[in-house]
Amino acid sequence: xxxFSRLKINTIIVALIFFSYIFLGNxxxxxxxxxxxxxxxxxxxDLQGGSYLLLEIDIQPLKLKKLDDKAIEIRKILRxxxxxxxxxxxxxxxxxxxxxxxxxxxxxxxxxxxxxxxxDFFDKITGSTQNEKKEIILKIQxxxxxxxxxxxxxxxxxxxxxxxxxEIVRKRIDQLGTKEPNIQQKGDIRIIVxxxxxxxxxxxxxxxxxxxxxxxxxxxxxxxSLSSEKIxxxxxxxxxxxxxxxxxxxxxxxxAQPGYDQQxxxxxxxxxxxxxxxxxxxxxxxxxxxxxxxxILDNEVISAPVIREPILTGSGQIxxxxxxxxxxxxxxxxxxxxxxAPMKIVEERTVGPDLGEDSIRYGIISFVIGxxxxxxxMIYSYKIFGLFANIALFFNVVILLSLxxxxxxxxxxxxxxxxxxxxxxxxxxxxxxxxxxxxxxxxEKNVIIAFDNAFKKSYLTIIDSNLTTLFAGIILFFLGSGPxxxxxxxxxxxxxxxxFTAFTISRLIVSKxxxxxxxxxxxxxxx
Amino acid sequence: xxxxxxxxxxxxxxxxxxxxxxxxxxxxxxxxxxxxxFKGGTLIEIKSEQSIKIENLRISLNKNKYENFxxxxxxxxxxxxxxxxxxxxxxxxxxxxxxxxxxxxxEKITIRRVENVGPKISEELIKAGFLSLILCILAIYxxxxxxxxxxxxxxxxxxxxHDIIITSGFFSLFSLQFxxxxxxxxxxxxxxxxxxxxxxYDRIRENLKRDSKSDLQLLINESLNNTLSRTIKTSLTTLxxxxxxxxxxxxxxxxxxxxxxxxxxxxxxxxxxxxxxILIYFKVKRDWTKKIDTTP
Numbered sequence: 001x002x003x004f005s006r007l008k009i010n011t012i013i014v015a016l017i018f019f020s021y022i023f024l025g026n027x028x029x030x031x032x033x034x035x036x037x038x039x040x041x042x043x044x045x046d047l048q049g050g051s052y053l054l055l056e057i058d059i060q061p062l063k064l065k066k067l068d069d070k071a072i073e074i075r076k077i078l079r080x081x082x083x084x085x086x087x088x089x090x091x092x093x094x095x096x097x098x099x100x101x102x103x104x105x106x107x108x109x110x111x112x113x114x115x116x117x118x119x120d121f122f123d124k125i126t127g128s129t130q131n132e133k134k135e136i137i138l139k140i141q142x143x144x145x146x147x148x149x150x151x152x153x154x155x156x157x158x159x160x161x162x163x164x165x166x167e168i169v170r171k172r173i174d175q176l177g178t179k180e181p182n183i184q185q186k187g188d189i190r191i192i193v194x195x196x197x198x199x200x201x202x203x204x205x206x207x208x209x210x211x212x213x214x215x216x217x218x219x220x221x222x223x224x225s226l227s228s229e230k231i232x233x234x235x236x237x238x239x240x241x242x243x244x245x246x247x248x249x250x251x252x253x254x255x256a257q258p259g260y261d262q263q264x265x266x267x268x269x270x271x272x273x274x275x276x277x278x279x280x281x282x283x284x285x286x287x288x289x290x291x292x293x294x295x296i297l298d299n300e301v302i303s304a305p306v307i308r309e310p311i312l313t314g315s316g317q318i319x320x321x322x323x324x325x326x327x328x329x330x331x332x333x334x335x336x337x338x339x340x341a342p343m344k345i346v347e348e349r350t351v352g353p354d355l356g357e358d359s360i361r362y363g364i365i366s367f368v369i370g371x372x373x374x375x376x377x378m379i380y381s382y383k384i385f386g387l388f389a390n391i392a393l394f395f396n397v398v399i400l401l402s403l404x405x406x407x408x409x410x411x412x413x414x415x416x417x418x419x420x421x422x423x424x425x426x427x428x429x430x431x432x433x434x435x436x437x438x439x440x441x442x443x444e445k446n447v448i449i450a451f452d453n454a455f456k457k458s459y460l461t462i463i464d465s466n467l468t469t470l471f472a473g474i475i476l477f478f479l480g481s482g483p484x485x486x487x488x489x490x491x492x493x494x495x496x497x498x499x500f501t502a503f504t505i506s507r508l509i510v511s512k513x514x515x516x517x518x519x520x521x522x523x524x525x526x527x
Numbered sequence: 528x529x530x531x532x533x534x535x536x537x538x539x540x541x542x543x544x545x546x547x548x549x550x551x552x553x554x555x556x557x558x559x560x561x562x563x564x565f566k567g568g569t570l571i572e573i574k575s576e577q578s579i580k581i582e583n584l585r586i587s588l589n590k591n592k593y594e595n596f597x598x599x600x601x602x603x604x605x606x607x608x609x610x611x612x613x614x615x616x617x618x619x620x621x622x623x624x625x626x627x628x629x630x631x632x633x634e635k636i637t638i639r640r641v642e643n644v645g646p647k648i649s650e651e652l653i654k655a656g657f658l659s660l661i662l663c664i665l666a667i668y669x670x671x672x673x674x675x676x677x678x679x680x681x682x683x684x685x686x687x688x689h690d691i692i693i694t695s696g697f698f699s700l701f702s703l704q705f706x707x708x709x710x711x712x713x714x715x716x717x718x719x720x721x722x723x724x725x726x727x728y729d730r731i732r733e734n735l736k737r738d739s740k741s742d743l744q745l746l747i748n749e750s751l752n753n754t755l756s757r758t759i760k761t762s763l764t765t766l767x768x769x770x771x772x773x774x775x776x777x778x779x780x781x782x783x784x785x786x787x788x789x790x791x792x793x794x795x796x797x798x799x800x801x802x803x804x805i806l807i808y809f810k811v812k813r814d815w816t817k818k819i820d821t822t823p
Contacts, residue, residue, distance in 0.1 A: 046779075054648065199638070205618035345616035346645035355572070355639040362777035369775060370768035377764060414708060417772055417780050421715070421787070424768035425722075428761040432726065435757040464674060465725045469718030471666040476714050479659040481652060484711045491715070 002452050002511035012504045016395060022402035041405045044412030045194060046483050047360055049353030051201035053193040054186070055208060055343050057165055059158055062341040064090075066149070066157060070136070071095050074147070077111050094148035102143055112138060112147070158188050161340045166191060169343075171336035172207050190346075199352050203329065211298050211342045212333040214250030216281070218243045219292040219304060231294070233301040235321055240301050242294045247284045252277025256334035258327040261319055267327035270317040271334060278314025286310040295320075297330070349482060363416035370420050371397075374427055381527050382434050385510065389430035392506035396426050399497045400490065409493075412486030422494025425469070429502035432465070433458045438524060447521045451514050455507060462502065466495050532751050532799060533744055539800040543689055550696020559699050562706030563642050565656075567649035569611045571621055572640035578604040579632060587631035593624075602778040606639075616643050656710035660691065663717050671721075675728055678809035683724045686802035690720045690794045694786060704782055712786035719765065719787075720794025724802045727754050731803065736815045743811060747803050755799075762795040 004012075026040050045052050071090050074097075078085055083104045088097040099108055135153045139146040149157075162185060169191055173181050182194040193208065195201060220228040220241040227244045255272040273281055285307050295303040295318055303320035322330065374393065378386035400419060404411055436454035444450040470492055477488035514521065563570040584598055584607060595612035613620065621641045628636050644652070664687060671680030691713050698705050730750040738746060766788060773784035 056645075056647075200622060202618045202622050205616060209616070209618065344645070345643070347648045348616055348641060348643040350621075350638075350641040352637060352639045354574075354637060359777055359779065362775060362780075366768075366772050366775040370771040373767040373771065374764045377760075377767065381760060413777075413779060414711060414783070417776065417783060420768050420772055420776075421765070424765035425719070425761075427764050428722070431757050431760045431764070435754075435760075438756070439753065461726055461729045464729060465722040468667050468670065468721040468725060469715075471670065472663050472714040472718035475659050475663045475666065476711055479655045479662070480711065481655070481707065484707050487711050 002448060002455070002507075002515060004508055004511065009508065012508060016398075016505070019395075019399045019402040022405055023398045026401065026405060041401065042408060042410045043356075043360075044410045044415065044483055044486055045196060045349065045356075046351045046413045047356045047411065047416075048196055049199060049351050049356040050194065050196040051198050051204070051351075052347075052349040052482065053195070053201070053205065053208065053345050054347035055165075055169065055191040055193060056346045057158075057161055057189045057191075057339075058342045058344060059161060059189060060092075062157060062161055063149070063154065064092075067095060070147070074112070078108070081107065081111060083108055083111075094146055096144065096146045099143050099145065105140070105143065108145065109138065109140065112136075112145075155188075162188060162191075164340045165343060168337050168339055169193065169208065172332060173204070175332040175336055176204060176207060178204075191343075197353070198350075201348075201350055203325075205345060205348070207329055207332060209343065209345055210333055210339075212250065212336070212338045213296075213298055214253065214334060214338065215246055215296045216248040216284075217246060217294050217296060218284075218288060219294050221291070231296060231299060231301050233304065234297075235301070235303070240294060240304065242296070242301070247293075248273070248277055248280050250334060250338050252280070253334055256331045258324070258331040259317075261317070266319055267322045267324045268317045268319040269322070269327050269331045269334065271315065273314040273316075275314070278312075281314060281316075282310060282312045286312075297333075302330075359413045359416075363413065363420075367416070367420050367423070371423050374423055378427060378430075383525065384513070385434060385526070388506050388509040388513070389427060389434070391509060392430065392501040393423065393427055395505050396494070396497050396501040397423065399501065400494050403493050403497065404490070409489050410486055411490070412483035414483050415486030415490045418487040418490030418494060422490065422498065426494060426498030426501070429462045429466070429498055430506055432462055433502065433506075434526070436461075438526060441524055447514060447518050451510065455503075459503070462499060466499060470495050529749075529752050530755070532748055533804060536800075536804050540804075543693075543797070543801055546693050546696070547689055550692050550699070553696050553699040554692075557699050557702075559695075559705040560702040562704045562709075563610065563644050563649075564706040565649050565653050567614045567644045567646045569613045569617075569620060569644075570608055570640070570642045571611070571624060571638060572601060572606070572608045573625070573628070573636050574607075574639050575605045575632075575634045575636050577634055579607070579634060580604075581607065583632055584609070584628065587628055590631065591627045602781075606778070608640075614644075614646050616645070652707060656707065659710065660713060660717070663714055664688070667717065667721050671725070671728075674725075675732065676812055678806055678811045679728050679732075681809060682802050682805045683721055683728070685805060686724055686794075686797040687717055687721055689797050689801055690716055690790055693793050694790045697789060698786070703785070706782070708780070708783040709786050712783045712790065715787055716790030716794055719791060720798060723758055723761070723795055723798035726757060727751060727798055727803055730754050731806070732815075735811070735813065739813050739815065743807055743813070747806060751799055751803055758795060758799065762791055766791050 067090055071088070074095065075088065084100040085097045086100060089095065099105065134150045137148050137150050139148070166183070166185055170183055173183065173193065173195075178195050178198060180196055182192070182196075184192050186192050193204075195204060198204070220243050228241050229244055230239050231242045232238075233240050252273050253271055254274050257270055259268055259270050260266065261268050289307050289309060292304050292306045294301045295305070303318050305319070318330070371393075375390045378389050378393075380386070382389065397419065400422065403409075433454055436458045437451055440450040440454045440457075444453065473488045473492035473495065477485055477492065480488055559565075581598055581600060581604075588596055588598070588609070593611065597610045599608050599610075600606070601608045609624070611620070621638045625636050625638055628634075664684060667687065668680050668684050671683050694713060694716060695705075697703070698709065727750060730753050731747055734746050734750050734753075769784050769788045769791065772780055773788060776784055
């Protein structure tokens with residue numbers, strides 16, 4: 001194992017030059033020369049500062065809404081066919097009712113069956129059978145009917161809600177504007193939002209946590225008999241009686257801009273409606289001049305203006321004692337649209353930029369001190385051979401860091417800990433080899449054979465012992481979260497590179513040295 | 528110089544069992560001082576330019592009607608972490624806190640870090656952490672089984688359990704904060720400690736193949752002596768860097784560095800005094816002539 005072909009030596013040298021080149025590209029000083037590859041190591045949010053937010057969509061309200069819609073449909077069918085029923089209930093998971101006459105059972109089943117299988121276009125082209133793509137599942141016991149959504153349909157609800165939410169989250173973040181946000185789906189109900197370089201994410205959090213369901217309804221008049229609901233007013237905290245009938249919802253909005261009222265200079269949000277919305281609004285306001293309107297956002301009345309004149313142009317303004325900040329946020333929310341289902345921030349990790357800088361500094365200091373300690377100890381233990389191991393160790397770090405930049409991996413604070421730990425552990429491969437050499441030297445007086453045997457015999461031991469740490473690293477990579485994943489990455493890469501450097505660089509140097517000085521090495525004065 | 532590692536075998540087995548049992552008792556009855564990752568809630572790290580008395584922070588927080596909080600100094604007297612038992616995410620919590628504190632204390636305060644973990648997430652993180660440890664132990668068990676005989680893998684696993692139970696037990700007993708980074712540390716300890724054990728086992732097997740007559744205890748002792756220099760050196764170099772991280776790596780990494788340092792010491796001890804002597808009780812195969820090597 002002491003012999004290297006010329007080709008092998010050249011390959012090693014070329015590889016080292018390549019990795020060093022990539023590695024140097026990470027430093028500003030070299031980057032200025034424009035000679036280097038512009039592929040830097042990505043710093044994690046914990047190092048560059050920024051915010052990590054995990055959002056979770058609450059599907060339940062959406063499901064209830066779909067159940068409500070379904071219930072209306074079913075009631076309508078039953079009424080149309082003159083089937084009398086009682087105990088009509090909408091529960092958390094489904095709809096249940098009881099028909100009065102058992103004779104109607106077959107007919108009801110048929111009606112519901114045909115209703116539920118109004119399969120959509122997609123089903124028809126895929127030609128899937130009814131059983132697979134059923135929207136609802138019927139459970140019938142005597143006169144009792146129980147209707148629940150099928151698993152497929154619930155999945156579809158989730159999937160649709162997810163893709164819509166993702167799009168709206170993107171829009172909202174775009175509207176607020178920040179550099180290089182990263183938005184991605186995680187699982188079927190979660191969204192990861194990463195906002196690098198942001199020290200105060202409160203505006204983003206405010207905006208992302210809002211569903212932004214906007215609706216226009218009239219306040220109930222005392223003489224009205226129409227059904228109403230009680231909604232809290234955001235302006236003064238009072239409870240207002242609002243008609244259930246919807247005049248207009250946020251879907252009809254095409255634009256919203258923050259501004260100031262011309263008369264009292266209060267912050268307002270002016271909005272513009274699409275044609276359908278404008279018509280609806282015109283009709284409603286024409287007949288109700290003098291009535292107070294309720295503008296409701298996520299179950300809170302944010303403004304209750306009195307209609308002074310019919311609004312025919314399809315544009316208007318919302319004034320609700322906003323601060324400028326609030327008006328801006330509301331405009332962003334209205335422009336980007338409503339989420340199909342409420343969303344909550346379930347995890348947040350925000351790191352200020354100065355903590356990130358401190359972490360980098362501490363990381364570099366620890367790395368340098370750790371490296372020096374190992375360096376000195378190796379020279380103390382193995383003299384000149386310790387130096388060889390140190391050279392390999394140095395290149396190990398170079399290769400590790402350039403691999404990180406090549407792979408576009410993210411370096412986190414635990415990741416730096418992983419690099420430093422690698423320095424301590426990577427040297428193990430060399431220690432195993434050198435200790436083996438010591439052993440072999442006791443048995444074999446021929447220097448070259450002793451060294452050659454040692455390399456051969458330690459090969460498997462090194463693989464064996466490193467693989468176990470690799471297992472731990474891989475498991476951590478898949479199950480770990482956030483910055484800890486970065487530790488797994490550097491640990492795993494470090495193990496692989498240390499194996500490579502021990503068997504290329506240090507073996508190359510050691511064998512060149514031993515072959516050159518084979519007559520001078522008679523004993524090893526190692527500690 | 529030949530050391531006899533078996534001379535005090537009983538004392539070591541007794542000590543290890545003692546600490547092992549104490550650890551389990553502590554973990555079961557006392558539990559862990561979970562960090563925000565595992566118990567959920569909100570953690571805010573603040574820093575001021577001048578030093579602040581922690582008492583003043585507490586007074587200010589009480590005055591502003593914050594409830595269920597705890598404050599800790601974090602590395603220096605101008606750096607603190609405040610934990611709030613608030614699991615939902617309140618968008619303006621950190622900014623309000625900053626404003627309130629600045630008003631009362633009359634010092635400029637920067638928010639260094641905010642961590643908020645909801646109840647579902649913390650539960651998931653605990654599960655994932657636990658699962659990763661179990662998976663890692665299983666992976667190592669089967670790997671050792673593949674590479675060695677079952678006796679070796681059993682011995683290795685017992686030593687590993689010893690290491691992580693005692694390390695976790697130490698964290699439990701002394702109420703040190705236990706969070707995601709400690710799980711990462713435990714995984715590192717698993718990988719590291721078995722690494723030592725594997726190198727020793729490798730040598731034991733090599734010596735077994737060479738000599739099927741001598742007393743097993745002598746052979747194991749000889750193997751331990753053969754590998755001792757390597758075991759100590761690797762432990763030392765690794766310990767160097769981890770201790771450096773402990774002292775210079777900043778507050779955030781301190782818990783992790785402590786756990787790994789502790790684990791390396793326990794792991795090195797267990798590789799020598801537990802994993803190898805225990806082989807004697809497992810009737811290790813002596814006749815290796817039929818099958819030379821288990822390597823594929």
